[in-house]
Amino acid sequence: GAGVSQTPSNKVTEKGKYVELRCDPISGHTALYWYRQSLGQGPEFLIYFQGTGAADDSGLPNDRFFAVRPEGSVSTLKIQRTERGDSAVYLCASTMGGGPQETQYFGPGTRLLVL
Amino acid sequence: TQLLEQSPQFLSIQEGENLTVYCNSSSVFSSLQWYRQEPGEGPVLLVTVVTGGEVKKLKRLTFQFGDARKDSSLHITAAQPGDTGLYLCAGPLTSNYQLIWGAGTKLIIKP
Numbered sequence: 001g002a003g004v005s006q007t008p009s010n011k012v013t014e015k016g017k018y019v020e021l022r023c024d025p026i027s028g029h030t031a032l033y034w035y036r037q038s039l040g041q042g043p044e045f046l047i048y049f050q051g052t053g054a055a056d057d058s059g060l061p062n063d064r065f066f067a068v069r070p071e072g073s074v075s076t077l078k079i080q081r082t083e084r085g086d087s088a089v090y091l092c093a094s095t096m097g098g099g100p101q102e103t104q105y106f107g108p109g110t111r112l113l114v115l
Numbered sequence: 116t117q118l119l120e121q122s123p124q125f126l127s128i129q130e131g132e133n134l135t136v137y138c139n140s141s142s143v144f145s146s147l148q149w150y151r152q153e154p155g156e157g158p159v160l161l162v163t164v165v166t167g168g169e170v171k172k173l174k175r176l177t178f179q180f181g182d183a184r185k186d187s188s189l190h191i192t193a194a195q196p197g198d199t200g201l202y203l204c205a206g207p208l209t210s211n212y213q214l215i216w217g218a219g220t221k222l223i224i225k226p
Contacts, residue, residue, distance in 0.1 A: 004157070033214075042119075042203050042216030043158065056213065091157050101146055101207060104214070106157025 002026065004107035006092050012113045013082055021077040021110045025094030032075050033104060034067055035091040043091055049075060050098050082114045118142055119204055121217035129225050131193055136220040138204035139186045145207060147187045149178055152201040152219070194224045 005024045013019050025032050031050050035043035045059040049069045057067070064082075069075040079086055089111050093104040120139045128134055138147065146165045150158035162171050164180035164187060171178045175198075177190040191198055205216045 040218065042205070042218050043214075044216070045213045048213070059213065093157070099207075101163065103160050103163075106159070108156050 004092055004094055004105050006090075006107035006110050008110060009108065010111045010113075012115065014115050015082060015084060017082050017114075019079050019082055019112065021079075021090050021112070023075045023077070023092030023094075023107060025073060025075070025092070026105055027073075029094035029096055029105070030072070031095040031098045031102070032069060033093045033095075034075070034077050035093065037089045037091055037109070039088075046077070055098070079112075082112075084114050087112055087114045118215045119206060119217035121202075121204060121220050123220060124218065125221045125223075127223040127225065128194060130195055133190070133192050134194055134222070135188055135190045136202055136222070137186065137188050138217055140206070141185065143184050145184070147180060147184075147204055147206045148214075149187070149189055150203040150205065152203060153199075158201075158203055191222075194222075196224045196226050198222060199224050 004026055007022045033048050034046040036046055037043045047054055047060055047067050048056040052069055052072045064080045067077045089109040091106055091109045093106045095102040095104050118140055122137045146163055148163045149161045151161055152158040162178045164178055167182045167184045169180045175192045179188045201219045201221050203219045205214045207214055
């Protein structure tokens with residue numbers, strides 16, 4: 001597939017559990033973004049990777065959220081001790097280079113529901 | 116407080132009508148982007164406007180960037196059911212790589 005893929009497409013978990021959300025960017029794209037979108041809202045920036053490093057993680061809401069991109073391709077967003085307020089759609093996007101003016105290609109998202 | 120305010124929040128009209136949706140800010144943006152998002156999908160970029168006063172056309176869609184680069188509008192002529200979706204505007208913060216997003220306009224075109 002040529003597009004950004006995200007797995008799982010849906011995740012239901014219980015409060016307090018740990019979850020991992022995966023993003024496969026477009027091959028060759030060096031930059032990767034994670035966003036969170038709540039119902040009726042636009043996406044909210046979480047973190048931006050350039051290559052393997054997190055260039056900007058200022059959008060992560062607290063230390064329960066962490067993301068990695070060890071080989072500069074696939075990224076995993078990790079949420080510890082999930083809370084009901086974490087329920088949202090988590091979107092991933094990739095761009096060829098860096099910079100927000102580049103076209104961001106989004107995946108379909110992972111719908112996380114914390115019960 | 117949203118840096119980018121979109122209006123209306125919701126719009127439902129009949130096929131064939133014209134409509135305009137707005138994206139406003141008190142801040143100056145170097146550029147603004149418009150996306151369309153369908154249920155169960157991620158946003159898809161429609162256009163980027165860069166120059167104050169710029170007008171871009173994409174078939175029946177006309178995008179305008181305000182002269183002061185604080186606002187933008189999207190006008191759709193002869194709307195079709197396929198135009199249904201959530202229309203989002205977004206712009207970069209100059210200080211970092213973040214995109215700031217509006218809450219979107221949910222558009223429904225009834226056949």
